[in-house]
Amino acid sequence: MSATPQRHRRTRRLTLAALAVTAGAGAMVAAALPAGAASGGGSAKSRTVDVQMLSFNDFHGTLEPPQGSSGNVTERQADGTTKSIPAGGVEYLATGLREARKGHEYSVTAAAGDMIGGSPMLSGLFHDEPSIEALNKLGLDVSSVGNHEFDEGKAELRRMAYGGCHPVEGCFEFGKDFTGAQFQYLAANVTDEKTKRPMMSPTYVWKKGDVKIGFIGVTLEGTPDVVTADGVKGLKFGDEIETINKYAAELNKQGVKSIVALIHEGGLPANGAYNYDCNVPGAGAGISGAIVDIAKNVDSKVDALVTGHTHQAYACNIPDPAGNPRTVTSAASLGRLFTDTTLTYDRQTKDIVRTPIASPKPVNKVVTRDQTKAADMTELIQRWNALAAPIANRPQGFISADIPGRGSEAPEKPLGDLIADAQLEALAPADKGGAQLAVMNPGGIRSDLAYKASGSEGDGVVTYGESFTVQPFTNMMNIVDLTGAQLITALQQQVSGPVNGANPKILQVSKGFTYTLDMTKAGVDRIVVDSVKLNGAAIDPAKTYRVAMNEFLAGGGDGFTVLKEHKNKLVGASDLDCFNDYLTNNSSAAAPIAPPAANRITVIK
Structure with missing residues (x-):
């Protein structure tokens, strides 16, 4: 290990960090396209384009397949019985995401927090540098922070985001400086008690061609209740709904009409199977917990909610305050699932078309272990395992x-x-x-x-x-x-x-x-x-x-x-x-x- 790491900063992606709130913003009403309007997957002549959003949550630095029952997901069968399926492992997650992206000209990958923290030794021993490296290779674009991002305090979280070797232990790989996250971490409702400003960017705008989708990232307001006091010292955690609504208005002011909220707070579906239909017998009736109240009160400007924290799997439809359909999803935990959502983007209104017919239902997909391992992830695991072996074994x-x-x-x-x-x-x-x-x-x-x-x-x-x-x-x-x-x-x-x-x-x-x-x-x-x-x-x-x-x-x-x-x-x-x-x-x-x-x-x- 080098004791004198050379630090540097990377060029960051374009982010929106404006803090002013616009007043009197009217509620956006999602509507179907006018009669005769064209709909398509990406043609320059079509009015709409389908944007694939792949998402996951609560990865917790789980690079290798989780052990024991933590490494299974429950699948509900047609006859009402259940089946346990081994799942997870970043070698398989990488393959699953890359296969899912094929054929999609417009694809964005997002996460809802707890990417690191509470990690197995392969990542935790090295302060989660291996996991950040793996998430970069996965093609993650943006993630909210979760409570576990604060396990080692705000300074260490900033190091995860911006790079630099560990301040005490130095560089873990000889001659290599840790470069940090190539994705954007968001913390809209986490402010510095002294400056009153967000400790990290509150929003991020993903762009491709003429398509723009804004992301707002928050963690649960109760983070101080589930993290050691030292981990959140000097920080204040705001209300999730108020914060999301504030920045949704700000994004609209910036001309961004399509918005996704990444929320590290979740719900509890009535059934633990990943493919349980939580929309039956009614909208939102199959799920309970904190996310239900959040979903019902987050401004209608927000078109989809990607959630986490409870380690549950669901793809629900909970109407927004205007009564329009809005998806609320979570992909369990530990890289065992990812969610595939289609966002139908209207180039004229710059908004997401939200009707049950306009877009396919979000689907949670199992990260099975019978698929080909991603070679670059295998190399990453082997390299870090070699460093850990003297202690780990x-x-x-x-x-x-x-x-x-x-x-x-x-x-x-x-x-x-x-x-x-x-x-x-x-x-x-x-x-x-x-x-x-x-x-x-x-x-x-x-x-x-x-x-x-x-x-x-x-x-x-x-x-x-x-x-x-x-x-x-x-x-x-x-x-x-x-x-x-x-x-x-x-x-x-x-x-x-x-x-x-x-x-x-x-x-x-x-x-x-x-x-x-x-x-x-x-x-x-x-x-x-x-x-x-x-x-x-x-x-x-x-x-x-x-x-x-x-x-x-x-x-x-x-x-x-x-x-x-x-x-x-x-x-x-x-x-x-x-x-x-x-x-x-x-x-x-x-x-x-x-x-x-x-x-x-x-x-x-």
């Missing part, structure tokens, strides 16, 4: 079977139990903090732990690379004082409040900590207070307990505001070190770790 321990984590839909995840146990064991000694129990946020578990993983190690061997993929954030552990009452409140905050009320985030707990979760009830009543016990004894609201958790939770992340009220904090080892030490100390080839029974939380449905 180091054995840490042994398991006897797959241990579900990220892919598990149950509230209690076997891998979550294992991680919490590792934290308790590491931090229970008096000189390490004296922890009596440990809690782990489910979103911090980034993958299953697969018994048979890719690579050269034997079945059941857990390498450093695999454990890093499970816990890539390297959060420092905190051991703190909490009262029994505060512990109970934390459990109640799993299923209530503005962050977790509609989408519960169930904490994973260490052995000996048990309680009942009654899902037939609502809000805080879902926690059966009398059932909360530690080693068989009821939690005493007035008693003080030593609790181990990562720094994200200790800072009130994921809506657990009560955890910020802790006292007597001691900073311990990192979560990854605790996990690796546990694997090493508690397993061998002859006695591997079995998946925990996941019987600490009793669920009533």
Whole structure:
């Protein structure tokens, strides 16, 4: 590694970063073409041209095929049954996108955030430089930021966008300076608290010939709730709807009438199959969550919404405020799907024609692993794997079977139990903090732990690379004082409040900590207070307990505001070190770790 990187800046694509808001802009009403108007795919004589928009979201630096159940998508069959299809891997994603573009004179590729952050070791070890390189090769044109773009703070995000080697570790490849993103990152609703200006460009205009399409990129307003405080220090996150409407008016003022919003916020379809028709039985009826309210209130000037964050797959039609049809899409996560949308551009009005007849329905396409690998992506993976190999292939321990984590839909995840146990064991000694129990946020578990993983190690061997993929954030552990009452409140905050009320985030707990979760009830009543016990004894609201958790939770992340009220904090080892030490100390080839029974939380449905 070079310790003295030479930095440079690239020529950027044309962007619109105007900050003034035009007042009194009238609502645009989308209409079908007049009778006799020609429609076509790209002829200079035709009034309309079809623009292909390929989109994806929540890539999370997943260059190699995701492990375990995280690497599958569910397909709904004609008879109502479902089929699981292995999917993902940037070698296949590149092939899929390139094949999809063939025959399309006008094609733009966009993304809805979380391109990096929470990444497997192959990318995360190198601060996601490999993923930015891969996204450049994929032909990505524009992406909104997501919450995970802020995992390492605003300065590191700017480095991802504009280039330069790491300020501490230098250049990772000898003689090469990291050049940054060749696509445009957008952050319209993220402003600097001091200057009040967007920290990055709010809009981008894609042009080809006489066709212009404007993009507005925002992340969820609640980003500070799901990122460490250091990651968003000095930044303010604005309302998604207000921000999009503001810049839609500004784009119109600039003469851009065709607009797409890239929103790192999403919804929850009624069915988890990627090909579920969320328009049945009615417009938007098959989807719930934050994106529904956003879609209903974003100005009619915006012609399509590309969304993310919830890692779900959907291609819905939710009418805009004027009652016109508007597509709202999401392509699951980890590069397992991409969405193919046709935008019919009217050269006379410079707007998108939005009628159910004018354009084909958006389709989510599976990134199957039975297609040819893209050779340039294979070379990229091999090159970075060679750099990572000395660390990545180091054995840490042994398991006897797959241990579900990220892919598990149950509230209690076997891998979550294992991680919490590792934290308790590491931090229970008096000189390490004296922890009596440990809690782990489910979103911090980034993958299953697969018994048979890719690579050269034997079945059941857990390498450093695999454990890093499970816990890539390297959060420092905190051991703190909490009262029994505060512990109970934390459990109640799993299923209530503005962050977790509609989408519960169930904490994973260490052995000996048990309680009942009654899902037939609502809000805080879902926690059966009398059932909360530690080693068989009821939690005493007035008693003080030593609790181990990562720094994200200790800072009130994921809506657990009560955890910020802790006292007597001691900073311990990192979560990854605790996990690796546990694997090493508690397993061998002859006695591997079995998946925990996941019987600490009793669920009533």
